[in-house]
Amino acid sequence: MHNSITWDARYLPLDLLIEILTRLPAESLLKFKSVSKFWLSLLSSRDFCNRFLTVPSQPRLYMSLMDRRFYSKSLLLSSAVPSPFPSTLEFDQDLTVRTMGGFDPRFLHGFICFMHYLNARIYIPTTRQLYIIPVIKESDIIAEGRDLHNDPYTIQYYMGHDPVNDQYKLLCTIFVEDMGKKRSEYWVYVLESGGSWKRKSVANDFHPHDPNILALCMKGAIYYCAWTDTYTCVLVRFDVRSEGFDMMQVPWRAGEKIEKLTRLEKTVLSPIDYGGTVAVFDITYLKETGTVDL
Numbered sequence: 001m002h003n004s005i006t007w008d009a010r011y012l013p014l015d016l017l018i019e020i021l022t023r024l025p026a027e028s029l030l031k032f033k034s035v036s037k038f039w040l041s042l043l044s045s046r047d048f049c050n051r052f053l054t055v056p057s058q059p060r061l062y063m064s065l066m067d068r069r070f071y072s073k074s075l076l077l078s079s080a081v082p083s084p085f086p087s088t089l090e091f092d093q094d095l096t097v098r099t100m101g102g103f104d105p106r107f108l109h110g111f112i113c114f115m116h117y118l119n120a121r122i123y124i125p126t127t128r129q130l131y132i133i134p135v136i137k138e139s140d141i142i143a144e145g146r147d148l149h150n151d152p153y154t155i156q157y158y159m160g161h162d163p164v165n166d167q168y169k170l171l172c173t174i175f176v177e178d179m180g181k182k183r184s185e186y187w188v189y190v191l192e193s194g195g196s197w198k199r200k201s202v203a204n205d206f207h208p209h210d211p212n213i214l215a216l217c218m219k220g221a222i223y224y225c226a227w228t229d230t231y232t233c234v235l236v237r238f239d240v241r242s243e244g245f246d247m248m249q250v251p252w253r254a255g256e257k258i259e260k261l262t263r264l265e266k267t268v269l270s271p272i273d274y275g276g277t278v279a280v281f282d283i284t285y286l287k288e289t290g291t292v293d294l
Contacts (some may be wrong), residue, residue: 018042022052026127046166062112064105076105076114078125106159108217113159113170118142120170122191133170136187136197141174150224152176158215160222160240167192171222171238175210182228184208188243188256202245209234209247214270216278223271223278225250233268235280250280253293 021029021043029052033040042048067073079090105114112123120133136142141153153176161168172187186200209226216223222238237246250268252260261284269281274294282293 018048018051021048026052031128050166055096062105064114065105076112079225104156104213106157106215108159108168108182109161111159111168113157115155115157118155120172120189122159131191133189134197136172136174138197138199139174139185139187141176141183141185154210154211156211156224158222158224158238160217160238161220162240163220164241167240169240169243172197173209173211175208177210182208182210186245198244199241206245209235209236211236212268212270216271216273218273218278225268225270225280227263230262233266233276234261235271250282 002290021032024032032188033043036148063077065077097266105112107113110124112125114121114123116132119135122131122133123129138250142155153174155172155174158173166192170189170191172189174185175185175227176183186202187197188200189195189197207228209228211224211226214224217240222240224236226234226236228234233250234247235250237248238244239246251263265284267282267284267286269283271278272281273279279294284293286292
């Protein structure tokens with residue numbers, strides 16, 4: 001500027017321009033889309049969005065407080081950045097979603113998937129955008145008009161990413177048990193313009209199951225734990241690209257094989273990424289022996 005030289009972004013190498021833009025706040029990038037058609041095209045491209053999500057940023061923790069009687073009063077809290085005290089965390093209500101009223105949030109690549117009553121919603125904190133996913137109208141279980149308090153069914157939403165086709169998908173599992181007979185439905189929604197729910201069929205040996213809340217998306221697959229009966233805990237794998245399912249039983253301890261623990265006695269949490277390998281985190285004996293099982 002002191003030498004009366006003006007710079008034009010067109011003469012900056014594209015890779016350098018992208019590196020600069022990916023380090024700016026999302027609010028600024030939204031404004032920069034109006035600079036020119038070139039910037040609009042660049043900032044809206046899938047490649048740039050994916051690059052923006054991979055740039056390290058200040059980590060943030062989220063906490064969901066659920067009101068079981070009045071879902072609309074549920075809150076999403078986010079940690080203050082930066083925290084004024086290094087050894088503590090302060091949480092503030094995320095006022096960007098004033099009417100969120102949701103619970104059970106799942107996080108993936110900068111997206112938050114959560115439930116609002118029985119429906120799924122996607123929220124992007126960086127852009128403050130909220131997407132309401134359509135209701136599954138063709139579900140036989142939902143169509144039965146069950147009373148959620150007296151004749152409940154279980155519905156869970158999981159979010160996954162297909163790295164080959166660069167697609168995000170929602171997996172919905174619906175489970176109900178009538179007089180000892182178990183039934184499950186599986187639905188998939190592709191997160192794109194004009195997307196809709198489609199029902200997935202499974203093999204006969206793929207047992208109906210009651211899924212846990214938490215899940216792991218890793219290497220193009222969604223993993224979650226579930227129960228097929230009172231004594232059988234399984235690890236379910238859903239391949240996001242092929243939309244196929246696999247199931248394997250969670251191993252028992254030596255003593256558990258003789259006297260099997262029930263679902264109320266055995267505490268298996270969500271799968272975790274253990275050094276690049278999927279591992280099941282079992283805390284059944286944490287209080288008794290101070291140990292956990294992987």
